[in-house]
Amino acid sequence: MSNYDQLISHYQTINHFNHAQAMLGWDAAANMPAGGNEARSNAMAELSVHVHRLSTQPQLSEWFNNAENETLTTEQTASLREMKRQWLQATLLPEELVQAQSKAGSKCEHAWRTQRQENDWTGFEKNWKEVVTLSREEAQIRSDILGLTPYDAMLDKFEPDTTTVSLDVLFSDVKTWLPELIEKALAKQQTESIIMPSGIYPTAAQKSLGLDIMKLLKFDFDHGRLDQSVHPFCGGVPSDVRITTRYDESDFVQALMGIVHETGHARYEQGLPKAFAGLPVGEARSMGIHESQSLFFEMQIGRSKDFITHLLRLSKDAFNAHKDPVFTEDNLYKLYTRVDKGFIRVDADELTYPAHVILRYEIERDLINGLIEHTDVPEVWDEKMKATLGISTKGNFKNGCMQDIHWTDGAFGYFPSYTLGAMYAAQYKATMTQTVDIDAAIKSGDLTPIFQWLSDNIWSQASLHTTDELIKRATGETLNAAHFKKHLEGRYL
């Protein structure tokens, strides 16, 4: 057996344990009674330790060294690169640091749940200080090994090969036109009237409507299912993808689009190449590319006028609402393209969302690189919020820097993925338009040509290429914010 084949077999074994872990995690979120929590947590922690041991086994380094001298095809070379990448990620941090981070993160997050409600920055800051210190330590170790700046080394966990240099170019471009675009969209919106949903929309009807939408989006029900959970997610494994949503009986709008979003994540997973199943090279390219699929489904397909026509027809039937004035094409489209300058990122609309992300990116970049201290964050947050959205968070910590869960346990470097995803999605659309009649496909209800393009260019390519290469092969150029701007102007002006 060659060393390359030894590695393949080893990573398949790791994958089997990860499969079990994913299903236990899905079950814990979607099915498990509360009493099962302690034993389940123990079982999952034990599995994690086992997977970590397999991922850091000393023999791996020898296999990697030898495999590099073996004759490999282009695809096998990519496969080796991705196995090595996962191995490096698993081995580069000392175990004591990982444990200290886990402890500090849990403590900070646990206390944050009540501190946030009480707007208690002073209490939060004491725990968060330790989280930030440990994250900086992590960033420094990654930086030394990977030869990147500390923040770029954190970005690398989520967006391999994406750097501050490229993000600064993209995001500073967005900042030159976004605030004005938001103001113009709001001014236009003020002249229009909208009818908000006010009825009761039963969970059972919302669920059956969600399933209809998933069928329209060609979700493969032989390899996945829809369930309910407090925080919606897409989990499971490519051969058995589990998506979840939550229902609010007074408002169907969010849950429905949430299903469209998660279906985008799911179809990427279901469309990953079978030839590389269970191997790192067969996995999704990055968090940003994953988000580009969910956001292509949600923003480019889901909120288009032609798709809203389908939503209208199906939801009128599901809620028996043929006479309800909420359910007109025009009103439903307005509901799905409403702009609102708010404090909260997770509630933000398509147009204001990038402002929230860029603000977090700039703060976490400077915090990890040591240019600002954690105690500076509320003030910097307030300044940036005023500059982009014109609203102040002075003294309002719970709706300012304490609103997200990400930073409480040290997930620095993840926020840019959201806006990168939205930008990639707009760029796919611009390219796809050259060969596919997107509007006609959506209107006809047979979206196959759109999915075929995504499959050929993104899903089937998994992690065979770097992100830049993947985007260049698909669209002829690397990421270009101009497509995103054009998309937003087209929809909101």
Ligand SMILES: [Zn+2]
């Ligand atoms: Zn998503």
